[in-house]
Amino acid sequence: MEAFQELIDAQLCDADVLLIIPPFYQIEFIALGPYTLKALAKEQGFSVEILHCEMLLAAYMGKEAYRKVCHRTPERYYQFIAERLFARSAFGLPPLGKETDSLHHADAALSSLRGDLSHDAYWEHGLQFFNVEELLALEAKCYQFVKLIAEAVANYSFKAIGFSIAFESQVHASVAMAQELKKKGVAVPIIAGGGYCNHGIEEGLAALGHQLDHIFAGEAEYSFLHFLENLGQPNTSFPRVIESERPYPLDALPMVDYEEYQAKVVSILGADFFARYIKLFWYETNRGCWWGDLIKCTFCSIPDVAFRSKSVKKIARELQEVKAKFPDKVILFADDILIKDFVEEYYPYTQNTHLPQIGFMEKIANDLEAVFKLKAINTRWILPGIETFSTTLLKRMRKGTMGKYNLYFLRNLACLQIECQWNLLYNFPGDTVAEYRYLMDLIPKITHLKNPTTLTNTLIGRGSPLYEQASKFGLDHLKPWRVYHSLFPDDAPVDMLANYFMAEWKGQRNAEMEATIGTIRGLVADWKANHAQAxxxxxxxxxxxxxxxxxxxxxxxxxxxxxxxxxxxxxxxxxxxxxxxxxxxxxxxxxxxxxxxxxxxxxxxxxxxxxxxxxxxxxxxxxxxxxxxxxxx
Incomplete structure (x- = not known):
């Protein structure tokens, strides 16, 4: 315990602001948000320190156990293991939260509605990596971890302490640590922000209680700097929810300090972990989605901000700097879509400078020539958003492509050895058996092409058209997954905090549909198991x-x-x-x-x-x- 306390102390020093990256952020990836804010604050003369509580917890509970908790497959989203591990620390609930039966059974976790999206055949049941006794042991460690972090942080001088919440799985840990800091007598403002604080979630966090004094909504570059400028000034007050100001020009953003990030990883998890597991660096080229500005995909929950991007000249210059310092790292663009003319504008830079391999989200390219160009700019990895090969489903998803192009693109990526990751969706509102039956004939013929990462049930996420325009898609009685009531106190505003929802809808949920999905599930499992030899x-x-x-x-x-x-x-x-x-x-x-x-x-x-x-x-x-x-x- 003493050695771990020394490890925490080694990460801390006095500063204007301490930004905490809470569990369960994935320890294999840099969190761009806090590093970007730190670089901006430094330009304005403010000091910001970053405390990697995600890495510290991994060191405390064991790296492999931590990584398994983070590996929440879409077919087991309903289990919320990360949130359950901090439910007692955050809200005084029983260890692992209320109604632990919902850890094992989707129907107990999702809804009691009839004819909704929680049907038994569409979810995987039971714990994947742990049994309940193992989870209880991890929960006890998380409970003690919160106390250790708060005790250490309370010994240093900060004008504010913030939590960077990028994902739902970080909320409970953030609330737990904020609450424990207040118990330790920390009187400075405790703030929160990040990619998850959108679509009204920020209001839910404010209504949850007073663990978090201020929540930054949406993009926070300008609002964070203004907060720093006025922090501690007489007669200055801030609202509970600090709204986003005008968009910050992306070309004016300083580059994050990847060398500092490397030093943090090595200090906490070791040099071997950095070399073996940190294969990729996130890098931001744009915000928003130019396709979403035209027509948003029906299940997409990204924030509604107008698309804007860095200049390709700046991108090439910064990537060249990263390549010079970290020649073995692949750069993944942390964006929702690739800049429209990026390939054409970026290509000349690849001929004259040393640039890294890159990966990104990309709309489906309709022809082979476009994939030739992707290869020419040193593309290593693509997240293409294939979803299905059924054109009628793609049309209702508003994907702006057709099944033939999806399949041709997948084949062309295989030809040019560009890695890809994609999901195969099913259980979409209004679907028919015919929109899946074709897969029983198709899949045996394409097992040599990259298999889907998962066969996943369509989710109704906060902020998506399926949520915002539910009635338009034939969805009735929208309500949060029932499991949220197991994760929060009885008086919590669950409707404002939930990210996933259930609804009643009329679909072909019959024996034929169940049998078809069951067959496809088996074919996808075989595809995964045998792809390497096909x-x-x-x-x-x-x-x-x-x-x-x-x-x-x-x-x-x-x-x-x-x-x-x-x-x-x-x-x-x-x-x-x-x-x-x-x-x-x-x-x-x-x-x-x-x-x-x-x-x-x-x-x-x-x-x-x-x-x-x-x-x-x-x-x-x-x-x-x-x-x-x-x-x-």
Missing amino acids: ELALVQHTEDFFLIKDARKFNNYQAELTRIDLTQCLAYTDFTRYNPGDQWQEEALAKGYGVILDDWYVPLLTAPLPVLQQLEQARSCTVKTENTEMAGY
């Missing part, structure tokens, strides 16, 4: 012939080798309208080398970049020859 690869054999290596669920993963000529190869790999009766298309369809989506033939064969470029060139020459021949008529 392949449908096209390789050059001779100048005029190619070989197809095929080992997919479609053929029970039994390797097959087929030789084809250039004519067949061009037809098998051509993304084009389906032409019934076309010899080569029909042959490819019969062998599962392609599928029909939205009346288009979508190729599934993957090939390395040189082969793809060769085929594109041959295809272009064929079109030119055909056009020349037609000109004579």
Whole structure:
């Protein structure tokens, strides 16, 4: 215990403000918000220190146990393990909160409504990594941890202490530590803010009690600086909820100090942890979503702020600096969408400077050329927001794409070895069995392409159109998940604090739908288990012939080798309208080398970049020859 107290003390020193990153923020990633505010404050002559309570708790309870708590899969969101571990510390509830049966059963955690989104078949039940006795042991550690942190912080001089709340899983820990600080006699303002303080949650936190004196809503650069300027001044008071001011120009933001972050990780978790587990750095290029400014995806809960971005020149300069200091790190853009013309504007910088591998969220690219360009700018990873291959579902989700493009994009990423992460959604309001049944035929043919991270139930999140415009989507009797009442005191304003909601709706929730989803769940599990060994690869054999290596669920993963000529190869790999009766298309369809989506033939064969470029060139020459021949008529 004494050694741990010394570890906490080693992270602290007097400053104008102490910003705390509370558990359960993931210890593998930098929290950009507090580091950005610290850099801004430094420019204005204020001192801000950052206390990584997420890392400290990981060191205290064990890194692997901490990481398992953070690994909350969408199909088990209802368990709220992170919140339960601090329920006693924050609100005096029983250890792990009230009604612990809801840890095991989704129906007990979500709703008692009939015909709603909590149906048994759509959730995974039972604890994933722990049993209840193990959770109780972790809860006892969290309870003691709060006291240790408060005792240490109370010994230092700050004008304000703040909690950076990026996610729902950090609320209870923040309230617990704030409350314990007040018990220790800390009289300075205790504040909170961060990405989670949006869509009215900030009002819920204010109504919850007086553990938090002030809550910053939305973007807080200007409001935080004004708070610092007036802090301690006579006759100055602040409202409980401090509203966001005008948007801060992103090109004026100083870059976060990644070297300081590295030093914090090494100090708390060790140099080996930084080398082995900190593979990625978050970096911000923009805020908002230009697609959302046009039409917001129906399940999207991002804040409603107008899209704006840094200049690509600034992005390239800062990424070059990061690469020079951390040559092995991949940079992930912490944005909701990629800047519209980013690829074209960024490409020239990649030719003349040393820039890192990057990853980002990206709208689906409709053609192969766009993916060539992504590869050219050193793209390592993409979160493409595929969601489904059903165009009717995509239309109701307002994704602005079609199933054929989603599948073609997934295939093209595989060809160019760009990693991706995507979820397969189901149980969407108004869905039909037909909008999922096609997957039973499709999935066995695409097990060589990247599998979804999870097959996940559609969630109604605060701030999303499904929440804000529930009646428009046929949703009635919207109410918070029942589990929230297990996490907060009886008199808490749960309606203002909840992030996820249930609703009644009319859908095809019948035996056929349940059987279909059950089959798809099994296929996705097989896909995950066997993806590494699956392949449908096209390789050059001779100048005029190619070989197809095929080992997919479609053929029970039994390797097959087929030789084809250039004519067949061009037809098998051509993304084009389906032409019934076309010899080569029909042959490819019969062998599962392609599928029909939205009346288009979508190729599934993957090939390395040189082969793809060769085929594109041959295809272009064929079109030119055909056009020349037609000109004579």
